[in-house]
Amino acid sequence: MTFRWLCGVLRVRGKTDLLLVFLFAAGFAALPVFALLPSLWGFVAASAVTYVVDEVLHTRAPAFVRRLAALQLTRTMRFAVRTVMLLALADRMDASDAVLVAALAVFSAHFTVVILYTAVHHAIRRRRTLPVVVRNLDMSGAGIPQSPPALLYRRFLRKLLHLDLPAHAGLLAALAAGAWQPAGIGFALTAGFAVAAVVALLGQLRRARRMPSGDEVIAELNRQLAGYRPEVALYFSFAAVSRDFMYQVNMWIETLEQLDRRPLIILRERASFRYLSRTSIPVVCIPKADDVAQLELPELRVVLYPGNAGKNVHMLRVAESKHVFIGHGDSDKLASSNRVSKVYDEIWVAGRAGRDRYQRVRHAISDSAIVEVGRPQLSSIRLHADHVPGPLPTVLYAPTWEGWSDDDCHTSLIPMGVPLVEKLLAENVRVLYKPHPLTGKRSREAAEADRAIRELLRADNERRGGQEAEAAIATARPRLAEIQARLGELSGRLGGDDAQQTREARPAGLDGEAEWHELRAEWHRLFRESRGPVLHQVIVKQLPTLYECFDQADILISDVSSVVADFVASLKPYVLTNANGLSDDAFRAAYTTAGGAYLLDRDCTRLPEILDAVREPGHDPMAPERRVLKEYVLGPDRPTSMERFNAAVNVLACKAAAEQEERHADEQEVVVQLTG
Template sequence: MTIRRLCGILRVRGTTDLLLVLLLGAGFAALPIFALLPSLWGFLAATAVTYVVDEILHVRAPNFVRRLAALHLDRTMRFAVRTVMLLALASRLRAPDAVLVAALAVFSAHFAMMMCYTAVHHAIRRRRILPLVVRNLDMSDLPVPPQPPALLYRRHLRKLLHLDLPAHAGLLVAAATGSASAAYSGFALTVMVTMAAVVALLAQYRRTRRMPDRAGVFAAVNRQLAAHRPEVALYFSFASVSRDFMYQVNMWIDTLEQLDLRPVIILRERASFRYLSRTRIPVVCVPKADDLAELELSAVRVVLYPGNAGKNVHMLRVAEAKHVFIGHGDSDKLASSNRVSKVYDEIWVAGRAGRDRYQRVRHAISDSAIVEVGRPQLAPIRLHADHTPGPLPVVLYAPTWEGWSDDDCHTSLIPMGVPLIEKLLAENVRIVYKPHPLTGKRSADAAAADRAIRELLRADNERRGASEAETAIAAARPQLKEIKARLDELAGRHRGDDAAQLRESRLPDHAAAAAWQELREEWHRVFWSSHGPLRHNVVVGQLPSLYDCFNEADMLISDVSSVVADFVASLKPYVLTNAQDLPDDAFRAAYTTAGGAYLLDRDCTRLPEILASIRAPHTDPMAASRRTLKEYVLGPDHPTSMERFKAAVRALAAKAEAERNQRTTDLAA
């Protein structure tokens, strides 16, 4: 427990990283000791340790490195400490005064040039930050200079600081051999290379002065939008945590691409833009509200909102369009029937359950404003009848997160997550553990439970003799990485800055959609086959997708969340955690999705009985309830969800157009 707590304080992942941190601290503690003794070889060893371990920790434990920076022990300070200790060692070893003066001058000049380089680098970055970024619009006519070479631009401080190595090595060689020429050679190399880097970056700065101004950027983007004339906009904002919430946008992309009307996606945070999935829809990222008002969106008739966020008001003020809250899943949580939704013209839900949920918010939401459109995203989920069981029952445990506050905390991780996994392991099942992306963001207890579950699964994999699976996973890793890189390329993702994103934006290649789908299917095939039919899996990140985990599982165990409502589409058995041990009738009355669920008490005493339903499907007493619940929660199978969604968009767009024409007529009269 002490080691785990220490790892949490230092923000490292495990014992190995903790040992590296201790080694780094020991190395820096040894530097002044060896400098004052003096001990040349001891100092050389301590310096090598600090250099090497520092670089390893940057890769293995970036959170620890950020913690050091917060304590004013950033990389620059650590390099400065090494330099000062080296000068102290040289002085104690009676180095000639001329060498010491030259060393002091060189190291001072190196730091001064480093400051100059950083200032120029920041100036270039500021000039290359644009008021908006786009994808899938042809911006080739906009004269945007290319991004500076990665050698000069990316991780510049890390590279510049290491340019002191020739000077360090030269001074150490001079101290060991007594030859001043080695020191002067190292000094000259450090100064010349650093100076060359500064001159090269200044040349890049001159190119950035040709960046188009704000008016020119908006004019070019608006010309493209005017040619596209988008009629439906998907609008999304979620502040600084956009990366974790981008699933709310990505789940709607396929649906938007099938609409009869022309769509556009509007994002408000740059972080969300980087994690957008592949799409052929034009995408515009506009961080500032004033800039949003300058976009050419006069043809937009319907605006769709997958999330409730404060910045939604910047789009809601557009009176000519109809505004619709579509959400990102049907959940029984209170947040899924928020009174704030009254600001929208309509609220689209999957089925009758969504309508009834909003009706519980008395005197807030009009029944006529609620439209049942189904869940078009659920098409990839395979039905229970089409599922082929493996040698072991596969249980997907997908707990929700701890919420923004204790009032909306539905996670089972804290009260029962660890004992649940322990009892599942005793039942000889295969576990796929997929925690919510935000797990542990607010609650340290949730983060601790998540770590404990991962450790339990890792230990059980070792007990089962999963070494063969580990070998297969290692063999498949390069192929998965290659496929992922190709997927990122097709998605239009790259590491360029705002200006590079705008410069590279082109009209989408429609043929790439088929290649994208084939690659995703190939990635999932390679992933599951390499992991084998017996190994437990911890699934994080965008791949494997949630719905692919649904297809892999025989049963879901989850909390009150939209994950359960989506899983209902498969008609497979599922379990809702009842961590408060409410009476069954009260729990089912409170949560709609409990109507077709097995209920699991906090002590998990019902677990063996529940697992019998997947071991002997003919004894599954909840099968009929799940079929009834599916239509209630997700709507009928015919007409299809996609047809209903498209019809709702067409009807609301026609209504918006009619009202706009009426206003024009009234003004003319």
């Protein structure tokens, strides 16, 4: 418990990171000691440790580094501390006044250059901040200049601060040799490199002055949109956007690409743009509401919303279009039957279950506004009949997160997550643990339970021979990284800042589509093979995908969430956690997806009996209920959900066009009456 508490406080993930933190702290604590003794070689060792470990922690434990910055122990402050200790060491070792003055002057000048460089960098970045970021439209006519070289522009503070290394090394060498020439060489190198860096960046500032104005960029964007003539838009906004939220957009991309009508994706937060998956659809990220109002979309007929967010109102004002809430998965949570959905013209749900769910707020939502369109994303999920079991039963534990408030908290992590995993390990099964991307964002208890489960699985992997498997994982890691880098390129994640990505944006073709699918399949195959059929897995990144986890699992254990509704498509057995101790009848009455589920109490006493449904497929009494539930939750298999979704778009687009023509005719009649 103390170990987990300490990891939580320091924001590190395990023993290795914790050891690095202690080494980092010991190195900095030793600097003043060795400086005052004085001990030259002790100081050299401590200084080297602080340099190296600091860099490693930036890669391995960025949350710890951010915690340091919150305590005002920024990277710049840590470099300053190291420099002050070095000057103290030189003074204690009787360095000459000339050397001390020169050192103080050089180090002071170095930090002054850092400040000046930062100011110039910020000036360039402000000038290069455009009102929009664009993908898959030709923006070459906007006249956006080339981004500054990455050497000067990206992670500049890290590079600039490390320019003190020649001066540090030179002064330490001088103290060791008793001759001051090495110090002079080091001082000259540090000063020369720093000045050269500022001069080079000032040249880039002159180029940035040629950036087009925001109005010019939006005018060029509207010219490109006029040529493309989008008819359907997917609109997405989220206040705290990150890669954790972009699954809500990425899950709809393939569906949009198969529509009869020309689609467009509109994003509202810059951070979301870089986590967008591969698509040939034009994408526009436009953060400010005033700029959204300048978009010219005369043929836009249908706007689709995967999430309820405050910024949706900036698009809902467009009266010429029909606005549809499609959500990011059907579940029994409040978000899937929210009264706020009344602001939309229609609400599209997967099946009859979604319609019935909205009837609970019948005073707000009209039944005629609800359309059943299925879940096109689920067509690739492998059915239970086609599943080949492994040597051990594979249990996918996919708890939801703790919600925005305790009233909406459905996660099993806090009340029963750790004992559940302990009992699963006692049952000798393989666990795929995939927590919700937002796990631990609001609740410390959920974060602690998440860390505890990861540690349990890691320890059990060691018992199962995980050390031997590390060789296979290490062998596969370079190829996996290579594939992910290529997938990033194929996704359109170009180098440079947002302005550079917009500058290089071009209409997408089909080039690379086959390679994209082949590489994703290869990545999943290598990932599975390298980890084997026995070891547990903790899955927290975008790959492997959730649906790939579905295909690998024999059974799902989850909470009330859209994950369960999607898993129903496989017809495999699944378990819903009943942490609040409701009776079975009350729980099934409250939550639609419980109709085909095995229910697990907080003490997990039913777990061995439930796992029999996997170990003995003939002993699966909930199988008939799952078949009935699948159609109720997800709709019929024929016509396909893609066909139903496409038809719903076409019907609503035609309706919007007819209403617009009617309004135009009415306006013309009013004009005639006024002028007659």
